[in-house]
Amino acid sequence: MQNKVKKLVLLGSTGSIGRQTLDIVRVFKDKLQVTGLACGNNTELFIQQVKEFKPQLACCAADLQLPAGITRVSMQEMASQADADVVIVATTGKVGLQPTMSALLEGKTVAIANKEILVMAGDLLKQLATRHGGAILPIDSEHSAIWQCLQGEDSDVSRLLLTASGGPFIGWPVKKLRRVTASQALNHPTWKMGKKVTVDSATLFNKGLEVIEAHWLFDLPYEKIEVIIHRQSIIHSMVEFKDGSIKAQLSIPDMHLPIQYAIFYPQRMVNPNIRPIDFSRMHNLTFEPVNYVDYPCLKLALEAIKLGDTYPAVLCAADETAVNLFLKNSIAFTEIATIIEKTLGMHSPVSNPGIEDILLSDGWACDMALKAARKEI
Ligand code: MG
Numbered sequence: 001m002q003n004k005v006k007k008l009v010l011l012g013s014t015g016s017i018g019r020q021t022l023d024i025v026r027v028f029k030d031k032l033q034v035t036g037l038a039c040g041n042n043t044e045l046f047i048q049q050v051k052e053f054k055p056q057l058a059c060c061a062a063d064l065q066l067p068a069g070i071t072r073v074s075m076q077e078m079a080s081q082a083d084a085d086v087v088i089v090a091t092t093g094k095v096g097l098q099p100t101m102s103a104l105l106e107g108k109t110v111a112i113a114n115k116e117i118l119v120m121a122g123d124l125l126k127q128l129a130t131r132h133g134g135a136i137l138p139i140d141s142e143h144s145a146i147w148q149c150l151q152g153e154d155s156d157v158s159r160l161l162l163t164a165s166g167g168p169f170i171g172w173p174v175k176k177l178r179r180v181t182a183s184q185a186l187n188h189p190t191w192k193m194g195k196k197v198t199v200d201s202a203t204l205f206n207k208g209l210e211v212i213e214a215h216w217l218f219d220l221p222y223e224k225i226e227v228i229i230h231r232q233s234i235i236h237s238m239v240e241f242k243d244g245s246i247k248a249q250l251s252i253p254d255m256h257l258p259i260q261y262a263i264f265y266p267q268r269m270v271n272p273n274i275r276p277i278d279f280s281r282m283h284n285l286t287f288e289p290v291n292y293v294d295y296p297c298l299k300l301a302l303e304a305i306k307l308g309d310t311y312p313a314v315l316c317a318a319d320e321t322a323v324n325l326f327l328k329n330s331i332a333f334t335e336i337a338t339i340i341e342k343t344l345g346m347h348s349p350v351s352n353p354g355i356e357d358i359l360l361s362d363g364w365a366c367d368m369a370l371k372a373a374r375k376e377i
Helices: 016-027 043-053 075-081 097-105 115-132 141-150 195-203 205-218 256-264 296-307 311-327 335-346 355-373
Strands: 006-011 032-039 057-060 086-089 109-112 135-138 157-164 225-229 235-241 246-250
Touching (some): 006 016, 006 075, 006 256, 016 032, 016 043, 016 256, 032 043, 032 075, 043 057, 086 097, 086 256, 097 109, 097 115, 109 115, 109 256, 115 135, 115 205, 115 311, 115 355, 135 205, 135 256, 141 205, 141 235, 141 246, 195 205, 195 296, 195 335, 205 225, 205 296, 205 311, 296 311, 296 335, 335 355
Parallel strands (some): 006 032, 006 086, 032 057, 086 109, 157 225
Antiparallel strands (some): 235 246
């Protein structure tokens, strides 16, 4: 078992998590093989990746000439047909949703970095995994931390403590936040990530998504999931058990670690590129409660969780639309929350939604968020 080469399919290979996943493949060349690569429009990098990793299947939204011997398929076909021990979903937004469903329908193990799809359709994805014998593994650092803390435990969990760095604008007054530029928001103090997740980390919307993600991954009610500000991003999350004991997972902020944990689980691997913590240089680890007035996007996300039904899908779509507009300098940073709030306020939810209801709500919310941005609602 230990010497078997693991086959990986990577959806979203040119994004931040995708590139870091391929770094890991380079380190563990004799233990990992890439059988499928999929990307959006970054064709220049994609073609380099395809030449280097020689997958059997490739998928790219843009038109491009693939080297001989590589079959072009859709992302859904790749997720369901490729020979894979793990399908890594490193896409952003909703793109990865249907491919993830296809992989789970085939009973595959799916490692998810793309949290929006769990937020939009966590219930459906879990049902598919259970029914067809597949598994959903976390890549998000907080959820990887919780997963690691839960190893060997079968006692009740009394609380999950999700840590949040607070982003680059912690403590800034609203007046100053209105003038925040995209490049300021993209300058995260502790993590290097993709653009959408970096803006979501600055608004703390990301942490709201992570609460929903934790609820589905670990089967815990929302009342047992708390968010605390921990500026240093060294403790990636904590689990409190019924006897009051708390376990935490610590490491430097580096996504290579949770990615390789998901790939090789339950084995831990030595990666010489991951720096250990130097405690002689670390002077303090701090914790603060969240001030929800400073983070309206987080507050809105937590409200959408309580409402359930199609609200989480609308939440994700409104945020995705608003963040794209902010990155194009079309709206102010503070308008992201206003647009999400207006869109949620206009929604007529569908209870026990199926995939069609979720996708319809998503499309509706994108349109509504654009109208909100144009001040038409
Ligand atoms: Mg995270």
